Amino acid sequence: MNKNFLNDFPILRGNMNGQPLAYLDNGATTQKPESVVRSICGYYGGCNANPHRGVYELSVKATKIYEDTRRKVAEFLNARPQEIIFTKNATESLNLVAYSYGLTNLHAGDEILITIAEHHSNLVPWQMVARATGATLNYIYLAADGNLNEADIAAKLTKRTKILAVTQISNVLGLINDVKTLAARAHEVGAIVVVDGAQSVPHIAVDVKDLDADFLVFSGHKMLSPMGIGVLYGKKKILDAMPPFLSGGDMIEYVEEQATTFAELPQKFEAGTQNVGGAAGLSAAIDYLRGVGFEEISRIERDLTNFAVAELKRLPYVELYGCDSTRDNKIGIVTFNIRDVHPHDVATILDAQGVAIRAGHHCAQPLIKFLGQTSTCRASFYFYNTRRDIECLIEAVERVRSVMHLD
Numbered sequence: 083m084n085k086n087f088l089n090d091f092p093i094l095r096g097n098m099n100g101q102p103l104a105y106l107d108n109g110a111t112t113q114k115p116e117s118v119v120r121s122i123c124g125y126y127g128g129c130n131a132n133p134h135r136g137v138y139e140l141s142v143k144a145t146k147i148y149e150d151t152r153r154k155v156a157e158f159l160n161a162r163p164q165e166i167i168f169t170k171n172a173t174e175s176l177n178l179v180a181y182s183y184g185l186t187n188l189h190a191g192d193e194i195l196i197t198i199a200e201h202h203s204n205l206v207p208w209q210m211v212a213r214a215t216g217a218t219l220n221y222i223y224l225a226a227d228g229n230l231n232e233a234d235i236a237a238k239l240t241k242r243t244k245i246l247a248v249t250q251i252s253n254v255l256g257l258i259n260d261v262k263t264l265a266a267r268a269h270e271v272g273a274i275v276v277v278d279g280a281q282s283v284p285h286i287a288v289d290v291k292d293l294d295a296d297f298l299v300f301s302g303h304k305m306l307s308p309m310g311i312g313v314l315y316g317k318k319k320i321l322d323a324m325p326p327f328l329s330g331g332d333m334i335e336y337v338e339e340q341a342t343t344f345a346e347l348p349q350k351f352e353a354g355t356q357n358v359g360g361a362a363g364l365s366a367a368i369d370y371l372r373g374v375g376f377e378e379i380s381r382i383e384r385d386l387t388n389f390a391v392a393e394l395k396r397l398p399y400v401e402l403y404g405c406d407s408t409r410d411n412k413i414g415i416v417t418f419n420i421r422d423v424h425p426h427d428v429a430t431i432l433d434a435q436g437v438a439i440r441a442g443h444h445c446a447q448p449l450i451k452f453l454g455q456t457s458t459c460r461a462s463f464y465f466y467n468t469r470r471d472i473e474c475l476i477e478a479v480e481r482v483r484s485v486m487h488l489d
């Protein structure tokens with residue numbers, strides 16, 4: 083029997099539109115346990131000061147919270163502390179790589195390879211950098227089961243590929259890509275590998291050394307932490323050779339009238355006052371996740387996913403996407419449409435029944451187009467969800483067509 087996580091998440095015990103809340107939009111952001119909220123309040127209530135700048139006790143305490151969190155994140159990902167850069171979110175981390183590494187290292191004739199299943203955050207920055215450098219942006223498309231098309235990988239990962247940027251788990255299909263194998267193949271042709279871990283780091287154990295990722299990004303808010311803190315992991319040797327992305331206070335060594343030398347890692351990439359409250363929350367979130375354990379998190383989410391898919395498959399008017407993988411690599415996300423009903427109508431009808439799901443293109447328009455759709459419904463789970471939440475989803479879905487006077 084699961085620990086009753088709901089005790090730690092008062093918001094999940096609440097109502098929406100007068101109905102018990104079934105929060106199934108965890109792919110967008112997760113709820114925060116009380117320990118995380120306490121940690122943020124404790125920082126602002128007890129030791130708020132600008133980190134790295136003061137010699138007085140409060141500032142030293144703020145610096146310690148910030149740097150201790152960096153060490154904790156490093157250990158969490160199996161990296162070194164200098165390899166952990168704090169950012170606002172996964173999007174900023176990806177922009178940092180695209181602009182700092184991409185603009186410096188890409189030239190006309192080079193190729194950037196991504197998949198059609200990328201979130202816009204791992205797509206638009208590469209379009210921008212391709213345009214600025216004359217590089218070409220190529221796509222790996224999907225096989226019928228939603229997994230990456232093997233023939234496409236073989237044809238497109240070539241000596242011209244300088245960057246392979248790939249999501250570890252698709253935010254629409256919930257399919258886990260075999261990033262370790264992809265990284266090994268990319269390294270064979272001399273490409274560097276950027277892993278979008280926004281949907282994986284919160285849900286499965288991620289070891290950057292084992293994956294041999296050159297860069298990996300994630301957002302704190304999708305794993306119990308507050309919004310406004312994200313992480314970029316990068317191999318030290320690569321980060322050392324990259325120019326700063328943002329410049330200003332804190333990222334410098336010496337500034338003269340016409341020139342500046344830059345701080346060592348990680349400060350070189352952390353310009354301006356940093357989000358210590360966010361770091362305090364992220365630290366508590368990692369503690370919480372470790373307390374649950376990733377084996378347990380994955381087990382719960384797979385169970386919920388399988389249950390939801392099986393229940394939705396029973397309904398003849400529901401079309402599911404990415405639910406036919408035979409590789410047992412689906413976790414946490416179920417995307418579907420209801421015949422003849424627009425996803426926004428579905429989400430609104432579910433909202434009235436206390437069920438929070440996402441409708442739209444999920445910041446992955448090229449993927450939605452590839453699936454032959456303009457938008458879809460997405461239910462996304464976290465370990466604190468229960469089978470009861472899925473039952474609420476199914477009951478609400480079963481009512482949609484009659485509310486729309488289609489049955």
Ligand SMILES: Cc1ncc(COP(=O)(O)O)c(C=O)c1O
Nearest residue numbers: 171172173201203253280281301
């Ligand atoms: C796979 C993936 N990558 C990147 C992002 C961007 O995350 P953020 O908006 O926190 O920067 C998301 C957010 O949904 C995502 O699902």
